Amino acid sequence: MFFGRLISGDRPGSPILAIVLIAILLGLAFAPFLFPGTRSLDTAARICIFIALAASYDLLLGYTGIVSFAHVMFFGIGAYGAALGLDGLGRGFGSIAIGAAGGAVAAAALAFVIGLFSLRVRAIFFAMITLAVASAFAVMVSQFSDITGGEDGFSFKVPRELTPAFKIADGKLFGVSLNGKLLLYYFVFTGCLVLFLALLRVVNSPFGRVLQAIRENDFRAEAIGFRVVRYRIAATCLSAVAAALAGSLFAVWLRYAGPDAVLSFEIMVDVLLMVVIGGMGTMWGAVIGATLFVIAQSYLREVMGALSDATEGAPLLPDLFNPDRWLLWLGVIFVLSVYFFPTGVVGRLRGKD
Amino acid sequence: MSEPLLRLAGVHTHIGRYHILHGVDLSVPEGGVTMLLGRNGAGKTTTLRTVIGHWRTSQGTVRFAGEDITAWPTPRRARAGIADVPESMGIFTDLTVEENMVLAARAGKPEGPRLDAVFKAFPPLRTFWKNPAGNLSGGQKQMLSVARAMIEPRRLILIDEPSKGLAPAIVRSLVEALRALKDTGATILMVEQNFSVARALGDSVAVMDEGRVIHAGPMAELAENREMQERLMGLSLEAH
Numbered sequence: 001m002f003f004g005r006l007i008s009g010d011r012p013g014s015p016i017l018a019i020v021l022i023a024i025l026l027g028l029a030f031a032p033f034l035f036p037g038t039r040s041l042d043t044a045a046r047i048c049i050f051i052a053l054a055a056s057y058d059l060l061l062g063y064t065g066i067v068s069f070a071h072v073m074f075f076g077i078g079a080y081g082a083a084l085g086l087d088g089l090g091r092g093f094g095s096i097a098i099g100a101a102g103g104a105v106a107a108a109a110l111a112f113v114i115g116l117f118s119l120r121v122r123a124i125f126f127a128m129i130t131l132a133v134a135s136a137f138a139v140m141v142s143q144f145s146d147i148t149g150g151e152d153g154f155s156f157k158v159p160r161e162l163t164p165a166f167k168i169a170d171g172k173l174f175g176v177s178l179n180g181k182l183l184l185y186y187f188v189f190t191g192c193l194v195l196f197l198a199l200l201r202v203v204n205s206p207f208g209r210v211l212q213a214i215r216e217n218d219f220r221a222e223a224i225g226f227r228v229v230r231y232r233i234a235a236t237c238l239s240a241v242a243a244a245l246a247g248s249l250f251a252v253w254l255r256y257a258g259p260d261a262v263l264s265f266e267i268m269v270d271v272l273l274m275v276v277i278g279g280m281g282t283m284w285g286a287v288i289g290a291t292l293f294v295i296a297q298s299y300l301r302e303v304m305g306a307l308s309d310a311t312e313g314a315p316l317l318p319d320l321f322n323p324d325r326w327l328l329w330l331g332v333i334f335v336l337s338v339y340f341f342p343t344g345v346v347g348r349l350r351g352k353d
Numbered sequence: 354m355s356e357p358l359l360r361l362a363g364v365h366t367h368i369g370r371y372h373i374l375h376g377v378d379l380s381v382p383e384g385g386v387t388m389l390l391g392r393n394g395a396g397k398t399t400t401l402r403t404v405i406g407h408w409r410t411s412q413g414t415v416r417f418a419g420e421d422i423t424a425w426p427t428p429r430r431a432r433a434g435i436a437d438v439p440e441s442m443g444i445f446t447d448l449t450v451e452e453n454m455v456l457a458a459r460a461g462k463p464e465g466p467r468l469d470a471v472f473k474a475f476p477p478l479r480t481f482w483k484n485p486a487g488n489l490s491g492g493q494k495q496m497l498s499v500a501r502a503m504i505e506p507r508r509l510i511l512i513d514e515p516s517k518g519l520a521p522a523i524v525r526s527l528v529e530a531l532r533a534l535k536d537t538g539a540t541i542l543m544v545e546q547n548f549s550v551a552r553a554l555g556d557s558v559a560v561m562d563e564g565r566v567i568h569a570g571p572m573a574e575l576a577e578n579r580e581m582q583e584r585l586m587g588l589s590l591e592a593h
Contacts (some may be wrong), residue, residue, distance in 0.1 A: 142495050209452050213445045220443035224457050224501070226433030255517070 065215030078247030083257035111240035153258020266333035279344020364413035434508035446487030474530035
């Protein structure tokens with residue numbers, strides 16, 4: 001069956017999960033028409049990008065059992081790659097391709113070097129080294145302000161076809177004007193879909209099985225004859241490339257690249273939470289985790305504002321629901337979800353707690 | 354006489370600060386089963402782990418099939434034809450039985466006469482072929498662990514206490530399977546505390562104590578000589 005092949009035979013394994021995933025896919029595929037408005041379209045695009053980013057992190061964390069704190073650095077490298085390409089070579093699709101390819105190659109090379117020097121040592125040291133490299137990289141980006149725009153970052157022009165000024169056709173479809181913004185969204189959506197399906201293919205390949213074997217028992221994988229370090233390095237490079245490509249898409253979407261948007265440690269924590277909340281070791285978990293997280297991030301404040309107004313006059317409650325406290329509630333949601341779904345939402349739905 | 358398939362000469366192994374093997378000399382001839390016996394803590398498991406390369410030799414040499422493999426990393430030893438069936442079984446519980454076998458077969462898909470032989474020896478593996486290995490019972494996991502070593506022609510198979518913790522009926526079918534494996538001409542080096550199992554399968558025997566091999570010879574000689582058994586292994590065999 002074609003669809004089975006498309007998802008590499010990796011069935012969701014639970015009817016509810018399948019329905020939720022199809023709903024997310026349809027929601028994102030028709031987001032411009034279902035949820036018109038700049039803000040909701042921005043949320044949809046972020047969901048797409050973070051699904052790809054979380055999935056690429058899950059290849060490392062969930063499938064191979066490697067804890068890395070440098071993942072967002074690769075995301076940032078991809079974003080700056082596309083940004084510098086568009087800025088330096090002019091607004092064209094060729095510039096995006098060259099910039100993204102450059103970012104991906106740089107990410108792979110850096111991942112290779114980090115892997116080579118540190119995947120032989122114990123997992124905790126690898127995590128520390130990635131943390132150090134990521135911090136150093138962030139400092140470097142803010143120091144080389146001639147190229148990177150420093151802390152402020154820089155904005156650039158994307159191809160004209162991807163801007164609101166570009167009209168595909170006169171008139172509107174279902175009340176949505178057919179302009180370049182729509183094209184830009186589908187550019188991002190398609191890119192992320194392709195990335196996700198490619199990652200799904202990787203984890204369900206024989207290579208992916210070896211990674212799972214290594215995660216479970218690296219001694220045993222070696223005794224069967226697999227060179228564990230090589231596989232770990234390969235997984236690190238692959239996930240870095242995927243993260244870099246997602247970063248390129250994000251930069252094109254934002255028409256901007258800056259440390260806070262694409263390189264901050266906060267994003268790293270977000271991605272980690274997405275993977276854990278969704279369920280480690282399954283690509284579908286990344287979909288669920290990223291969707292839930294981005295929606296919560298974008299709309300929790302509104303919900304809390306409404307709650308705060310609704311409880312006006314009651315003691316304490318309005319303060320507790322003050323929109324400024326949204327991070328507190330995000331934390332509470334996270335703690336509860338880890339407590340009730342230790343194997344993530346997907347693990348829970350599949351019934352393996 | 355030609356060189357044995359595996360030869361350890363004066364092997365010392367340290368695990369962290371602990372000096373476990375104190376100069377092991379051991380020869381495993383090609384074909385047949387060599388039993389490694391001895392009290393708990395004598396160094397039997399450490400010897401197997403030294404052969405597969407999980408522990409490094411700090412002194413002495415390990416030769417396999419005419420080559421000095423002392424400095425080889427584990428994957429290279431595995432590719433040279435050494436299979437390891439550890440005491441912990443070490444199956445990949447998140448993967449299906451089939452996927453476990455695919456990984457072990459390495460060169461290609463598990464199929465043909467070798468897979469038929471596995472299914473014949475261990476029928477439950479066919480039944481649970483597409484199920485996660487984590488759902489298997491203890492005995493079935495042990496079967497899978499041995500089956501992983503059978504799926505590809507290996508020159509030397511290391512097996513660590515396969516009968517441990519298994520019900521007698523399962524031990525019997527395991528012994529049958531190992532005997533079938535032996536009849537294919539495989540060379541096996543096996544640690545076994547259960548002397549009746551050891552006697553049923555072993556061709557030759559090496560007895561270890563305090564990190565050294567203190568006796569080596571044909572199994573038949575030891576099996577017939579009760580005095581020698583008691584002297585070499587003391588009470589450790591009486592318990593079984």
